[in-house]
Amino acid sequence: MKIYKATVLVLVLSFLVVGxxxxxxxxxxxxxxxxxxxxxxxxxEERKVFLEIVDKFEKKHPNITIEAKNIKRGQKWGELQKGLATGDLPDIAKVDMEYVPTLAEARAIINLNYLGIDEEGDKYLKSAFESNRYQGRIYGVPKRVDTSVLIYNKSLFDKADLSYPLSSWDYEDFIEASLALTDSDVYGFAMSSRLEGVLPILLSHGASLTDEKSKEFTLNTEKAIEGLSLITSLHKEHATMEGAWLSDVTSSREGFIQQQYAMIIDCTDSLSRYEDEDLDFGVSTIPAGTSGAISSIKGNSMVILEDSSYPHEAYKFIKFLTSEEIQVFWAEKLGQIPVNSKAVSTINTDDNPILEVMLKQAEQTVPRPAILGYSRMEELVSREIKAALKGDKSPSKAIQDASDRVNEELFTE
Structure with missing residues (x-):
């Protein structure tokens, strides 16, 4: 990976002063x-529960005090970069998964294999665990699982006299419902042109982003073209999807809140915003394509900084945070997907049908690929997807061009 390192290498070299x-x-x-x-x-709300967990840990380990510094989400990467440059770093940091390869490449975070993480691997949801593997080594552990699901407006389904989406839905069912829901005021479905939003449909049709053996970007396949063709057909042929990717059109999230869009695909960590709007909505798994109802892993991971004086104790806290007991506590308090496999079967979902669906979707996920420069890859692919949605390129041309650009910038030796 040489070409895109013009940017990444600057970060890596600055981190090497520390790592x-x-x-x-x-x-x-x-x-x-x-x-x-x-x-x-x-x-x-999350921090309140997290501090309860910290208190439980401190009572179990009275010699260890936890100081939790809360950083605004939009500032966390900047704060971490600054800390890496100055040496003012924590023992543990919660970071976006996409940054794990960059931090690992910079030797700024600890290879958890040194602390025995592989012995614990079967305790975690495999796709979430493997999302933190870079060059064969594990560098982080998710504190929960985030993935994409189908979200629908119950009121709009009731108005159209339609049954709610089922986990058995395929894309024929999805298109049929989209057509029935679309009228002068409502579109059946909306999505952005960002790869994050499109990816579940591509994955469900058998597409993949990387091949661990060939070390190439592998999106350029008939399966990916089939998935993107379906997406463009929703807008161009069936007219059930408004151009929510355009700057002058309401975004998929805002349009869903305003009840302009009956269905969207969004991440599980976004559900709280719809709850805050007091919307009558439901959640279903992604419609099944030729490869099933597949979604991708998203979210954050806990990493241990290379400069930590107490890596064993930091790892002890991470294991506690992701233990069955604590994961059940976290999930039932906040309605979030646990990363601990045993916790999944222990959680009581009788009063939380949405969590039950989320757990089912989590079982049908693939790891987030460990790409050095993930955000740049996403930018390049999203640009081509948008061109296909606008009709400027065919799906096959868009997929080919996206693959060529990503391979050239990120995978060329």
Whole structure:
């Protein structure tokens, strides 16, 4: 990967001032009092639950004090970059998964294999666990699972006298419902042209982004073209999807809130915004394509910084945070998908049918590919998807051009 490193390399070189892969310090004596600093970005409700978990951990490990520093979501990468440049870093940081490869490449975070993470691997949802693997090593652990689901407006379905989406839906069912829901005031479906929104449909048709063996960007396949062709047909042929990717058209999220769009595909961590709007909505799994109802892993991971004086104790906290007991506690309090596999079967979803659907979708996910420069890849692919949606390129041409650009910039040796 040489071409795109014009940007990434600057980050990597600056991190190397900090990250030098020195031997890990030994575990501290249980009687030695220490403080672990964690940088997190939780909102008010999540942070309250997180601090309850911190309290539980401190009671179990009285020699360890946790100092949790809350950083605004939009500032976390900037704060981390600044800390890497100055050496003012926490022991643990909550980071976007897309940055894990960059931090690992820079040797700024600890290879968790040194701490025994592979022995714990079967305790986690495989796709979420593998999303943190870079060059064969695990560098982070998600504190929960985020993925994409189909979200629908119950009131608009009732008005159209339609049954709500089922987990057995395929794309024929989806298109049929979209047609029935579309009228002068409502579009059956809306989505952005960002890869994040389009990816579940591509994956469900058998597309993939990378091939671990060939180290290439592998989107340019008939399966990906089939998926993108379906998406463009919703707009051009069936007229059930407004151009929510255009600057002068209401975005998919805002349009769903305003009840202009009956269905959207969105991430599970966005559901709270629709709850806050007091919308009567439901959630279903992604419609099944030729490869099933496949979605992708998203979200954040907990990483241990290379400069931590207490990596063993930091890892002890991460294991506690992702243990079955704590994951059940977290999921039932916040309605979020646990990363711990055993917790999935333990959670009581009787009073939370949305969480039940989310758990089912989590079982049908693929790992987020560890691409150095993921955001640039997403930018390049999204640009071509938008061209296809606007009719400027055919789906096959858009997929080919996206693949060529990504391979040239990110995968060329």
């Amino acid at each position: 030098c892969q020195s031997p890990l310090p030994d575990p501290v004596d249980p009687d030695t009092e220490i403080t672990l600093e964690i940088w997190e970005t939780y909102g008010e």
